[in-house]
Amino acid sequence: MRSIVATTHESRPQPRGAGAPRPWRNWARTEQVTPVRVERPASGDEVVAAIARARTEGLPVKAIGSGHSFTGIAVAPGVQLDLTDLAGISAIDESSGLVTLAAGTKLHAASAMLHEHGLAFENLGDIDVQSISGALSTGTHGTGRAFGGLATQLRAVTLATADGRLLPVSPTENAELWPAARLGLGALGVLVDLTVQTVPTFVLAADEHPEPLDAVLDDWPNRSAQADHVEFYWFPHTRLALTRNNTRLPADAPRTPVGPVKRWVDDDLLGNGLYEVLCRIGSIAPGTIPGFNRLASGVAFNRQAADYSHRVFASERTVRFREMEYSVPLEAVAPVMRELDRVIERNGWRISFPIEVRATAADDVWLSTAHGRASSYIAVHRYHREDARDYFAAAEAILRAHDGRPHWGKLHTRSAADLRPAYAHFDDFLAVRDRLDPDRVFTNDYLDRVLGP
């Protein structure tokens, strides 16, 4: 379905078998580490045993997902838990839609299994190669003014704790931990299973077309609610917003998936192959970028299609990039985007990757970037062969000034001291962390920075 900057990449399989100290790196190639040991537990009890072994040796423990965080949040210098063998559906109730998934289940695998049962995730982000635990632990979200991030779909978790318990946490069990455990940054323990509220299978009708950028910006608080799932991309150096408007339809609505030829042209050739070539040329000859961006805006974004939701929400990304994303209030989108435009042109930067803008409902998850406010998300990207630092620093200054909160899995420079005022329950989260992990078994450098040691 996706047409620009497209396509996925399962991250490389992690080393098989306990004890293999091989280098790990994340998808974006911004982080790498060689853990002391990799373990592959296949049950909750094996996770508890792995934590106990690590504690005996004085080693920190960290579960990893698919390595798709841009930040160092998944870096595991001590014992790295690879949950590949802890996957699949462990319980399903088709009438209520409540489904319990083992913690290492990949989102795309979960979607396929749910589909066989007439069920679907209510909403998803741009890709589906993440593990359910990894995606939830960093506050992964999609778009949709009436919909929250993935954490709002969660109903219960089982947490393997530092003191060797398998702790059920939900609004009715150990309820005081629930607002923290819904989005725990991997700082509270190791998730063993997660119960999700799914919805009956549905079709998404996608309408992708360009519109004048200024008109979309001026009307964003309304425009973002004019379809169930609205987003747009803006290629710097152009004046077009490439809008994507997805409308939810019943499961028996006519499906008109993009045909294999058009999909190949749009997603594989334009979205990945050609785009990679253009980005490479742009990194060597930045003067070509404005022209390429106008080309990309013109050719790659004009189509309608309808298919089952999970095939429309998620796409593949093979062109590697770096990303920073902040949530801001809805009304901040227009001024932020205009300031970004000005700072890019003033500095003479040539930016080949688009800026993505989405919106979600407010929620009540303590560390959610949408906590307490309807939010827009503004994501800046830079091709991985280019130096992103100046651009991201300028973008971060603008986003911060508009009350921005950084995505926990995407690049940012914030630390505990300046994140605290952004979250009403920051200290409540820290109190839960102190209670569940007083010895900091689950910490790493990133968590020390954003939560404190």
Ligand SMILES: Cc1cc2nc3c(=O)[nH]c(=O)nc-3n(C[C@H](O)[C@H](O)[C@H](O)COP(=O)(O)OP(=O)(O)OC[C@H]3O[C@@H](n4cnc5c(N)ncnc54)[C@H](O)[C@@H]3O)c2cc1C
């Ligand atoms: C190409 C690309 C597209 C993306 N698109 C989106 C998007 O549309 N929307 C969005 O919001 N984000 C997006 N992201 C960010 C991504 O969703 C998050 O960074 C997510 O956390 C990655 O999931 P993962 O499985 O790779 O987790 P990892 O990066 O491997 O881990 C993330 C965190 O989860 C923890 N964790 C993993 N498993 C467990 C467990 N069992 N128990 C406790 N903690 C655990 C890790 O310790 C770590 O702290 C994108 C990233 C990329 C690279």
